Amino acid sequence: MSEDHMTADVLVVGAGPAGATAAEHAAIRGIDVLLIERKRELGVPVACGEFLPTAQEVRRIFPGAEDIDALRRVPADLVALETHKLRLYSPNLRLYEIDFEGFTTFRDRFDRHLVANAEKAGARLVTDCSFFSLEDGVAKTSKGDIEAKVIIGADGPLSRVAASLDLPKNKVLCPALTAYAEGDFDPVPEMYFGGMAPGGYAWILPKRRGANVGVGVSPRFAREKVGEYFKKFTDSREMSIGRPVGKYVPMGGPVRPNFAGKGLIVGDAAGHVMPVNGGGIPIALICGRIAGKAAADHVLSGTPLSRYADACRRQVEGPLRTALRTKALAGLVWGSDWRLGTAMKLIGKRRMGNILRCKSLIP
Ligand SMILES: Cc1cc2nc3c(=O)[nH]c(=O)nc-3n(C[C@H](O)[C@H](O)[C@H](O)COP(=O)(O)OP(=O)(O)OC[C@H]3O[C@@H](n4cnc5c(N)ncnc54)[C@H](O)[C@@H]3O)c2cc1C
Numbered sequence: 425m426s427e428d429h430m431t432a433d434v435l436v437v438g439a440g441p442a443g444a445t446a447a448e449h450a451a452i453r454g455i456d457v458l459l460i461e462r463k464r465e466l467g468v469p470v471a472c473g474e475f476l477p478t479a480q481e482v483r484r485i486f487p488g489a490e491d492i493d494a495l496r497r498v499p500a501d502l503v504a505l506e507t508h509k510l511r512l513y514s515p516n517l518r519l520y521e522i523d524f525e526g527f528t529t530f531r532d533r534f535d536r537h538l539v540a541n542a543e544k545a546g547a548r549l550v551t552d553c554s555f556f557s558l559e560d561g562v563a564k565t566s567k568g569d570i571e572a573k574v575i576i577g578a579d580g581p582l583s584r585v586a587a588s589l590d591l592p593k594n595k596v597l598c599p600a601l602t603a604y605a606e607g608d609f610d611p612v613p614e615m616y617f618g619g620m621a622p623g624g625y626a627w628i629l630p631k632r633r634g635a636n637v638g639v640g641v642s643p644r645f646a647r648e649k650v651g652e653y654f655k656k657f658t659d660s661r662e663m664s665i666g667r668p669v670g671k672y673v674p675m676g677g678p679v680r681p682n683f684a685g686k687g688l689i690v691g692d693a694a695g696h697v698m699p700v701n702g703g704g705i706p707i708a709l710i711c712g713r714i715a716g717k718a719a720a721d722h723v724l725s726g727t728p729l730s731r732y733a734d735a736c737r738r739q740v741e742g743p744l745r746t747a748l749r750t751k752a753l754a755g756l757v758w759g760s761d762w763r764l765g766t767a768m769k770l771i772g773k774r775r776m777g778n779i780l781r782c783k784s785l786i787p
Contacts, residue, residue, distance in 0.1 A: 428568030442691025443578030445712025515618025
């Protein structure tokens with residue numbers, strides 16, 4: 425097999441958390457899996473807050489998700505800092521402290537760890553390889569043609585695989601910027617709401633040393649570019665920060681349908697992000713595993729790929745849809761700091777904790 429014409433049972437496009445997990449769980453079944461990644465170096469630059477809920481919290485958020493523990497075995501050296509609370513600040517800096525178990529990680533090494541798991545399971549990795557399109561069922565890439573029985577698009581929020589499969593695009597893309605800040609920080613993650621990050625929030629997520637600092641905004645409410653909000657936020661705290669890195673966060677909920685022909689999409693490509701907080705890694709892992717299994721079942725016994733959509737619906741989509749409804753309600757107060765502050769006061773910290781966990785505002 426020459427590099428300009430490759431074959432595989434399953435082609436996975438994108439070696440982020442969703443693609444690496446899908447590749448691992450397809451390869452475990454003994455089929456031939458090819459994982460391609462357009463970057464030359466995996467995991468960098470880091471465009472992520474690097475915060476993860478513990479397995480226990482993920483179970484609370486997605487009670488329908490299967491065997492979370494197996495997915496969430498994170499080696500100790502990838503835990504930057506364990507945290508037990510979240511501090512939420514209203515626009516007038518009123519503090520709401522919520523119990524929430526989580527940790528910050530080193531996202532570059534975290535992604536490489538997941539890809540190493542996929543390779544251990546037998547998946548082949550090709551880096552510096554961009555997917556362009558699907559023509560007559562053949563994937564056209566920067567390293568030549570790839571023929572596969574199933575293609576998994578785990579290529580992020582602007583997925584080319586989704587477009588090639590004629591699947592819908594992510595409806596709401598929110599720009600976010602993040603950077604590493606040096607210095608000493610309280611060991612509690614902080615989220616700031618209001619005019620400094622319209623429709624989103626600014627964050628300080630402490631690591632073992634320093635912190636991950638960032639801002640995400642909604643294009644519906646932001647009047648300036650996200651970089652301006654980021655600069656104001658970091659300037660106001662006189663932080664010593666590194667170069668900010670930006671990316672879109674798909675905040676419009678799960679894309680439907682998420683499969684077509686011989687392909688399916690997963691992770692950010694499929695809108696697998698919690699619309700109330702922008703967290704996507706836990707869902708990328710849950711749905712990555714579902715995608716890998718569904719692709720392997722299709723190759724080995726012709727099981728329809730619609731099983732993938734059914735399992736995503738069962739395991740994660742209920743809480744994501746609840747969170748979308750809450751987000752729509754929040755849209756009523758986002759435009760005014762006074763309204764947002766008053767709403768936060770009325771909602772109170774217990775219910776804010778529920779909202780962050782994708783629960784309904786009114787149980
Ligand atoms: C600023 C910011 C902060 C965030 N903070 C958090 C957080 O603290 N916690 C959390 O849980 N989530 C966070 N998220 C969301 C989280 O990063 C994503 O939900 C998660 O990375 C999704 O994983 P994925 O594998 O679907 O996509 P990605 O991680 O984006 O991986 C997609 C991969 O596909 C590759 N690719 C793209 N196009 C092609 C192509 N054409 N050919 C080949 N390869 C391609 C990319 O290079 C990339 O490696 C944050 C997002 C942003 C932008």
